[in-house]
Amino acid sequence: MPPGQTLATGSVGTVETRYVDLPEAVRLDCGRQLRPVRVAYETYGTLSPARDNVILVCHALSGDAHAAGFAKAPSGSTRDGFGAEDRDGSAGKGLGWWDGMIGPGKAFDTDRFFVVSTNLLGGCRGTTGPSSVDPATGRAYGSDFPVVTVADMVRTQRAFLDVLGIERLAAVAGGSLGGMQALEWAILYPDKVGAVVAIASTHALHPQGLAWNSIARDAIMRDPAWQGGHYHGTGTAPGAGMGVARMVGHVTYLSAPALAERFGRRLQSADDVRYTITEPEFQVESYLRHQADSFVRRFDANTYLYTSRALTYFDLARQHGEGSLGRALEGVSARTLLIAFSSDWLYPPAASREIEEALRALGKPVECHVIEAPYGHDCFLLEEARQTPIIRRFLAEETPS
Ligand SMILES: CC(=O)SCCNC(=O)CCNC(=O)[C@H](O)C(C)(C)COP(=O)(O)OP(=O)(O)OC[C@H]1O[C@@H](n2cnc3c(N)ncnc32)[C@H](O)[C@@H]1OP(=O)(O)O
Ligand SMILES: N[C@@H](CCO)C(=O)O
The missing domain is CATH 1.10.1740.110 (Rna Polymerase Sigma Factor; Chain: A)
Structure with a gap:
């Protein structure tokens, strides 16, 4: 921990990013396969004996696996090393990008849940991406890296969880692109997800x-x-x-x-x-x-x-519903929580309302909250106090052993 900083109440403490190499190739929407694939991840809390208290947290565009706590700087870490930088990249602070939301007594309560956070496929913070070495050339893939989709990211997370021996998620959660991943999970693996928390997100930009x-x-x-x-x-x-x-x-x-x-x-x-x-x-x-x-x-x-x-x-209707959002969501069995922010014009509340209406029309359990807040899309990173009671109440219905 940096000098002068103390652990906030409810902190998960000092954490370290770890890595898993997937045993098999990941099949991608573009038709290519990717191998090898490494996934960077962190975990917070304790896995229940029944392995039924897992929440997967998915990050947005510029996040990484380090979602909570203070990063334990790996010895000899470089700028491209993992976990040594804080939520805005200033080396030395080391606080996870959603630290206000993950920890004991927080929205994603590590006294109850085992929270897993991964760096997404295509990332640059430990998971295989364009800066990784292409085994075919021995050099960085660069633009030879295959184009990946949100569904590919989710399939990679599924394969990663298999390695950890986690079959089912109590919940999957994320903001923005992270929320897209959460929604994609509910469609790709309906019997593997209990609840979805999609914040400041959309079914299609x-x-x-x-x-x-x-x-x-x-x-x-x-x-x-x-x-x-x-x-x-x-x-x-x-x-x-x-x-x-x-x-x-x-x-x-x-x-x-x-x-x-x-x-x-x-x-x-x-x-x-x-x-x-x-x-x-x-x-x-x-x-x-x-x-x-x-x-x-x-x-x-x-x-x-x-x-x-x-x-x-990312476009759920195009990908899964032949143009119909309702059809795309037909197979969802997870309870869904949608949170949007009044000033978010990039991922506007209307998009969350469309998802809510489509799920409600299908008779699926869904709630949608629009928080009045002025900071725009990044509210999902800033308005932790107002999201917390909504999420805690929603997740209270998940009853891990
Ligand atoms: C989303 C995920 O999954 S993870 C990725 C999340 N992280 C990011 O997006 C990182 C970049 N984004 C941000 O910093 C976002 O604004 C937030 C929401 C994460 C943080 O918001 P805030 O805490 O309000 O930070 P804010 O936007 O005020 O930026 C503060 C920085 O601007 C600097 N700053 C403020 N005013 C000025 C100015 N006039 N001139 C120059 N710098 C300035 C501050 O010194 C501070 O610098 P530091 O971060 O190096 O300490
Ligand atoms: N500030 C966030 C917003 C993207 O949704 C990020 O950089 O990932």
Whole structure:
């Protein structure tokens, strides 16, 4: 734990990311198979003797397996090492990205549940992804990595849980892309999931969301340092494009009122305007550059491309329902909890309501809560106190032995 920090009440304490190598190839939607596949994971709490108290937590675009507690820095860890960085990537703080939600007495209560968190397929934090070595060439896959889908991520999680000897999940939960994975679980493995908690998520990203993701990916691919996706080992990486991608992405995770309240039109310098086109003149510009710089230090550009592509392909109606969301959800047997935030225009409450209505029309158990909060999409990371009672009450119905 870093000097000067103490464990918060309800913390899972110091944790370490571990790794599992899957025994078999993962079959992908694109028709290719991936082997070998390594999965990075962390666990919190205690597995019940009946192995029936497992909650799988799935992360969003830029998360990793380190969801809770303080990371135990592996000796000799590098920037690309795993678990040594905190929720925003600043080495040394080491707090998991959903620490406010996972722990004793928290939303995902580790006094009751055994919480498992994995880095998703295609990731850059320990699970096999485009920066992993391609056994066919001995070099990083780069853009030769197969295009993966949310369903591929879920199949990988299923295979990983088989290795751990976990057959059924009491619940699967996540925000944003993590919520997509949770919903996909309920469809792919209906008899293996007791409950779904999908927060700030959707059944299919709307066209404006597709557009912003497209701009972000283009920013990376148009950076000459991207080199067609084969920049690993060249000593350079598309940091400029990644920075722009993150700035674009980060604005979509916020709301106009949140930006107005936090930064207004305030200048970064205490003095008057400096008549510059290159320097961040406004506080909001400086903030975005800071977010870009932190992100470039902690994340792989190709993982951004593949993950963004996966979340844009995600469309439950197209994948499973021949265009009908209701048909796609017909086989779901899990109880479903949907949480959305009033200011989230990227994953708007309307999308959660559509899922709710489709499940309700099918007679499936579902509840949907829209929390009035101003911070936009990232509310699922910030509004822990308001999500906690809803989730705890919902999960109280799961009765592991
Ligand atoms: C989702 C998953 O599954 S995991 C991934 C989750 N993590 C991320 O997305 C990381 C990046 N995102 C963020 O930081 C998100 O805003 C949140 C929601 C996670 C955190 O929000 P907050 O705690 O409100 O952080 P905030 O957005 O205010 O950013 C604070 C940072 O901006 C910096 N900052 C604030 N104002 C300025 C400014 N005018 N100029 C420069 N930097 C600034 C702060 O110094 C701070 O820096 P630090 O993080 O290096 O300490
Ligand atoms: N801030 C989150 C939002 C994506 O949904 C992330 O970077 O993963």
